[in-house]
Amino acid sequence: MAGTSILPDDAFNSCPLEKAEMETWFQGKEITLNGKVMAANSAAFPTKNTNCDFFKWSAQMFLWLTSPAELKSTGDMTYLFDADGFYDISPENDKGVRRFLKNDSPINNFLIRVNKQDQSVPTTIGETGQAGGGGILISQAGSLVYYGIHTNTFYGAFLTGQKAGKISLGTFPTTEEDKTAVVEYAKANGLDASAAMALAIELKTSWIDVSTVPDPDNYIQVKAEVPKYDTSVPTQWTLVGTETKTLALTGMHIVGSVQGHPEMIWSTFEHKNNTPNGTFYYQSGANAVTEANFDASASGYTFYAPDTPVNGVNVETAHTDKHGNIVLTPPATRIVPTSVVRTNPWGTSGSDANSATVNAQIISMNNNVLGNLVSGDIRENYVQIGSVWTSNGIIPESPLPDQTNSDVALLAPQVGSSRLANTTMETYFQGTQMGNCFLCHNAGGSPAPDGSFGDEELSHIFFDLAPLR
Numbered sequence: 001m002a003g004t005s006i007l008p009d010d011a012f013n014s015c016p017l018e019k020a021e022m023e024t025w026f027q028g029k030e031i032t033l034n035g036k037v038m039a040a041n042s043a044a045f046p047t048k049n050t051n052c053d054f055f056k057w058s059a060q061m062f063l064w065l066t067s068p069a070e071l072k073s074t075g076d077m078t079y080l081f082d083a084d085g086f087y088d089i090s091p092e093n094d095k096g097v098r099r100f101l102k103n104d105s106p107i108n109n110f111l112i113r114v115n116k117q118d119q120s121v122p123t124t125i126g127e128t129g130q131a132g133g134g135g136i137l138i139s140q141a142g143s144l145v146y147y148g149i150h151t152n153t154f155y156g157a158f159l160t161g162q163k164a165g166k167i168s169l170g171t172f173p174t175t176e177e178d179k180t181a182v183v184e185y186a187k188a189n190g191l192d193a194s195a196a197m198a199l200a201i202e203l204k205t206s207w208i209d210v211s212t213v214p215d216p217d218n219y220i221q222v223k224a225e226v227p228k229y230d231t232s233v234p235t236q237w238t239l240v241g242t243e244t245k246t247l248a249l250t251g252m253h254i255v256g257s258v259q260g261h262p263e264m265i266w267s268t269f270e271h272k273n274n275t276p277n278g279t280f281y282y283q284s285g286a287n288a289v290t291e292a293n294f295d296a297s298a299s300g301y302t303f304y305a306p307d308t309p310v311n312g313v314n315v316e317t318a319h320t321d322k323h324g325n326i327v328l329t330p331p332a333t334r335i336v337p338t339s340v341v342r343t344n345p346w347g348t349s350g351s352d353a354n355s356a357t358v359n360a361q362i363i364s365m366n367n368n369v370l371g372n373l374v375s376g377d378i379r380e381n382y383v384q385i386g387s388v389w390t391s392n393g394i395i396p397e398s399p400l401p402d403q404t405n406s407d408v409a410l411l412a413p414q415v416g417s418s419r420l421a422n423t424t425m426e427t428y429f430q431g432t433q434m435g436n437c438f439l440c441h442n443a444g445g446s447p448a449p450d451g452s453f454g455d456e457e458l459s460h461i462f463f464d465l466a467p468l469r
Contacts, residue, residue, distance in 0.1 A: 006272060006345075007366055007383060008292060012283035015052035015361045017059075017368035025060050033374040037063040039198040043176045045258035051358060054416060055365040058267035058387045061254050063369075065203070066220055066379050073104040081150055081203060082108065082222055085194045089149040089461055098464045100156050107244060108148060108224035135316040135428050136326055138337040139302050141212035145424055146226050146247060149461060150203040157186035157193040158200055160467040162453070170448030171262035171395070172200045172459075191468055200264075202255040202459065206424040207247035213302065218381045219248035219271065229326060234334045237318075237326035250274055250302065251424040252382075255437075262452065263395040263412070266437040267387035268347075268422040275303050275423045277345040281353045283360035289353060294341070303340035303423065313341045316428045340423050343430035347386030347417020358416065362386055386417025388436045395451050395458055397442035414438060 023029050027036040040060045046053050069083035070076070080086070087100040088109055101109055130137065130147075137145040161167035167181055179196050186193035195201075207224070210216045224247050229237040251274070254267045276298040284290040299306045304313075317332035326335060346362045348355035366383050373380050390396065394412040420436040421429060441458050443451030455463040 006277050008282060008363055010284050011360045011363040012285055013364045015055055015365040019372045022372045031372060031374060034068060034377050036067040039064045039195055041197050042199040042256060042258040043179050047260050051361050051416060054265055054387050054389055055362055057265060058254060058384055059365055059369045062269050063379055071106060074106060076106040079220060086150050086152050087156055089151060092464055096464055097466055098461060099466050100468055106223055108222055130425060134319040136318050136320060137427050139208050139212060140305055140337050143208040143212040146207045148205045152195050152198060152201040153192040154182060154196050155200045156468050157191040158182045159462060159465055160469060161185040163467045171452045172257035174257050174259050174262050199257045204253040206251035208250055210246045210248040213248055220378055221246055221248055235328050237335060239324040251422045261389055261393045263390050263393060265387055265389050268385045268420060269382050270385050270422060272381055272383050273302050275301055275340045275342050277342045278350045280345040280350045280359055281356040282363055283356045289356045305339040308339035313339050314427055314430055340427055342423050344419040347420030349419060386420045388414055388416045388420045391415045395443045396438040397444055398451055399445050399447055
């Protein structure tokens with residue numbers, strides 16, 4: 001297994017994955033170095049499932065998304081999520097509209113977006129600001145973190161048909177029948193719905209300047225056009241245009257619909273060198289629980305400064321304003337790197353010994369996946385931090401029948417990583433009382449279809465995206 005200090009190697013193997021099963025994920029039924037992996041069959045996701053089925057789906061999808069792919073328009077080699085079967089999603093323009101961007105160039109577009117005209121404070125500003133407040137993140141080596149949003153082309157065809165009233169689904173597709181309806185609509189209207197086996201996929205990715213990492217060969221890399229700043233004033237970095245950089249992948253959110261789960265599976269992955277884990281518990285045997293303590297002196301991490309005081313971690317120092325400039329977040333006096341710790345490792349409360357079981361499931365799935373990869377595979381540097389879903393497939397905050405916008409919601413028990421966060425994307429939302437993806441991504445009291453597709457409901461991009469035709 002690839003060495004990484006955030007993964008205990010003695011976790012109880014509560015989510016086994018035999019090499020023979022993982023071989024079936026690969027084209028040619030053989031695990032090869034940086035080999036091509038097929039998407040999980042999301043419409044055939046088991047209805048009688050365990051936590052391990054969700055963690056396994058997430059693992060296969062990450063390997064699929066980061067498989068090598070050729071860009072048809074240029075012949076350049078890239079990764080599947082950056083190739084013809086996927087779109088980059090534009091930042092919102094000044095009217096709040098996003099667009100699907102074809103992957104027809106080896107240069108990605110991770111551009112800044114400005115707030116909608118009716119917003120006077122920084123909120124969810126795109127590709128340098130994080131969700132939920134626009135806070136920016138700077139690595140210890142001084143690189144800004146840039147963000148990209150992506151969907152598969154099946155998602156684009158579904159959105160176009162749904163908004164045209166031609167696909168009458170009130171949630172994201174989950175069944176073979178749903179998949180067939182989208183594929184047939186796409187064929188009839190000249191749209192691409194490739195990789196339909198995956199159903200609807202949304203991604204968010206985080207990146208840093210590859211020139212700032214000591215081991216660039218251990219990172220997935222792309223070229224991208226990113227915001228350029230005048231950093232001469234330490235209290236405000238002014239947006240002055242764009243520049244092209246080679247970027248290194250630090251994190252990926254994978255969100256996908258599967259059979260029985262229109263609320264979607266929300267999974268996140270990080271590079272193993274991002275941040276150290278805070279204290280957590282895990283099963284180290286069938287009846288044994290081990291406490292893994294936070295090491296404040298840990299070194300070699302991209303976003304953590306050794307021996308940072310407890311009250312000095314995960315502190316926002318700057319955010320993007322409505323003009324795209326980076327400005328101070330009080331009480332900070334300079335724009336400086338943030339020292340980051342993974343407060344809730346594996347998406348569970350670090351102080352709760354009862355989380356040992358689910359933590360061991362995630363850790364053992366990682367150990368099995370990474371152990372089965374061929375040594376030297378670029379993907380062995382990335383770790384599944386966790387995944388979350390609801391036990392009954394109900395979208396959180398869905399109203400009771402005939403109770404639109406009521407405070408009374410259907411029960412939607414959340415399972416898996418109940419405090420899931422990616423340290424590069426939700427850096428400042430890792431407190432002990434914080435929830436997970438469903439804290440912001442939920443039905444908002446709206447019935448279908450608005451519960452899934454309304455403005456800032458389950459999906460935060462669907463409403464703003466212009467159809468493909």
